[in-house]
Amino acid sequence: IQAGFVPVVSPVSFNPTDNTPxxxxxxxxxxxxxxxxxxxxxxxxxxxxxxxxxxxxDKNGQPIASVTRGGAEDLIQSGIASGGMIPKIRAxxxxxxxxxxxxxxxxxxxxxxxxxxxxxxxTIG
Numbered sequence: 805i806q807a808g809f810v811p812v813v814s815p816v817s818f819n820p821t822d823n824t825p826x827x828x829x830x831x832x833x834x835x836x837x838x839x840x841x842x843x844x845x846x847x848x849x850x851x852x853x854x855x856x857x858x859x860x861x862d863k864n865g866q867p868i869a870s871v872t873r874g875g876a877e878d879l880i881q882s883g884i885a886s887g888g889m890i891p892k893i894r895a896x897x898x899x900x901x902x903x904x905x906x907x908x909x910x911x912x913x914x915x916x917x918x919x920x921x922x923x924x925x926x927t928i929g
Contacts, residue, residue, distance in 0.1 A: 805846075813835075813838060813839070813842060814835075815832070815833040815834065815835040815838040816830055816831070816832060816833065817830070817831050817832075817833045818830055818831070819831050834891050836853065836888075836891035836892045836894075836895045837891055837894065837895045837898070839851065839853070839895060839899075840894070840895025840896065840897075840898040840899045841895075841898065841899075843895075843899035843902055844898055844899045844900065844901075847901065847902075848899065848902045849902050849903065850902055850903045850904075850905070851895070851896060851899045851902050851903070851904045851905070852904075852905050852907065852915075852918060853892050853895075853896075853904075853905070853906045853907070854907055854908075854909030854914055854915065855888070855889075855892065855906060855907070855908065855909055856908070856909065856910055857889075857908060858907075858908040858924060858925065859906050859907065859908065859924065859925040859926035860876070860879060860885055860889060860893065860906060860926040860928075861884075861885075861889075862884065863884050867924065867925070867926065868926050869924075869925075869926065869927070870926065870927045870928075871926060871927075871928055872928075872929070873897055873928065873929060876893050876896065876897060876928050877893075877897065879893065880893060880894070889906075892906055893906075893928065896928040896929070897928065903927065903929060904927070904928040904929055905918065905923075905925055905926065905927050905928075906925050906926045906928070907923045907924070907925030907926075908924070908925060911923070911924075
């Protein structure tokens, strides 16, 4: 980072105990918790998830602009947040001390809008 590079971590792993035909195989590891752990370990100031939804959705399917840490956990426990959103939320909660955002990567120039402070989505924290 100090050298001006953006680290990209591919959460791919090797399963040496895979005894299936053709094994051992490379397996995909969920990148959401990996990113949260990396953000926590390096003391990142921001953790950003670009996904295919406009953010965390409420029970009516509307995006939630901001949610507290406790509120985020409540969304999981109540079943309002489900599927692939759960590991994203948990990773955001794990990455304490940084701003965590979930934005819609389908929006043209979503990353630029985020950098400019103009992106919509959900802030956790």
